[in-house]
Amino acid sequence: MAQEMVDRTMKIINRNINVMNEKGVIIGSGDSTRIDSIHEGAVRVITTESGFEIRESDAKQLHGVKTGINLPINYQDQVVGVIGITGPPEEIRNYGELVKMAAEMILQQAILTEEMQWDERLKEELTMQLLQDPQDLNSMYFERVKRLGMDLHIPRVAILLKPENQSRGYQWFRDKREKDDLFVMHSDHIILLKKVDLKNGEWQDLKSLNQIENWAIELENDQQVHSKMAVGSYHPGLQGVSTSYREVVYTLNVGEKLDPHKMIYFYSDYKLPVFLAQANRYGIGxxxxxxxxxxxxxxxxxxxxxxxxxxxxxxxxxxxxxxxxxxxxxxxxxxxxxxxxxxxxxxxxxxxxxxxxxxxxxxxxx
Incomplete structure (x- = not known):
């Protein structure tokens, strides 16, 4: 991140930039030979929590510094680092606050992105727990769900996507999901818990099924990604989501064996072979x-x-x-x-x- 600050700001002002951490160590610089060295000017900025200009006379007395301006990088009212611009202070003074603001914006953006990524990973983990066995969920689980704004009472149906080109298929599928859809990434497939519309407690499946069929066609024709999909049925409650998930796993398994030429397998078309596959699992088939x-x-x-x-x-x-x-x-x-x-x-x-x-x-x- 420090080097990103350096690279982006140097393109704008055409001056060497240094970024120091909270201990005054240079961790990003236009001059790679200075990485990992102590910058005494930065140490002073961290101590005083204010900017520090270094003139030619100051540079001779301080270790590991050159003429320039050093300004604190603040995050949530704390000094978390220092950014320095090399050059005569009178020439670069006007750049100082702009460079500081740019550095803080890059930091805030990076932290926000990281937090969002952590939230996404936590959502995936919570969704995976929901799919496994809802009866084992405890109060801590529901507290996390609430913090992340996940509404588990929304009716959802499980869809399984298995693309041949995993990276392209995954990215495309993630971009297609809507706000209330949940998903879990596996090594060779994605499970999407798709929000569905109900009428009198019954899934109005025509709209959803048309959308899924359009997805399969778009993946095949526009993205050049061959894939297989399995679609479960709707069941109410948290246990119902888990049931729909098991349906798609079994449906894809039997569908690929019985009809390998198909792209989409609907559980409603494979109830009997799915029943047999489940019976086989428990040794009663x-x-x-x-x-x-x-x-x-x-x-x-x-x-x-x-x-x-x-x-x-x-x-x-x-x-x-x-x-x-x-x-x-x-x-x-x-x-x-x-x-x-x-x-x-x-x-x-x-x-x-x-x-x-x-x-x-x-x-x-x-």
């Missing part, structure tokens, strides 16, 4: 049955699995399924019978079809 493996072992060309998936997509409609596969209805009937023989589950029965589908999903999301 393995009871879906070995039907996928039973079919695969006797399906060298993959025709049976393809037929079953198309049959599911077409909601069990025999004509549409046969048409989409370009096969005769009798061929379709034979394949469904073959699946029944291999698994002891008849795809034409809704309950057994669901069991077959869950077994396939289980394999796809592993």
């Amino acid at each position: 393995e009871g879906m049955g070995p039907y996928f493996e039973q079919i695969k072992q006797h399906d060298k060309k993959g025709e049976l699995l393809e037929t079953l998936l198309i049959y599911i997509q077409e909601n069990g409609d025999m004509n549409r399924t046969a048409g989409k596969l370009f096969i005769h209805r009798n061929t379709l009937r034979y394949r469904l019978d073959r699946i029944t023989d291999l698994t002891n589950k008849d795809p034409r029965k809704v309950k057994e079809l669901l069991e077959l589908y869950l077994s396939i999903l289980q394999n796809q999301i592993k």
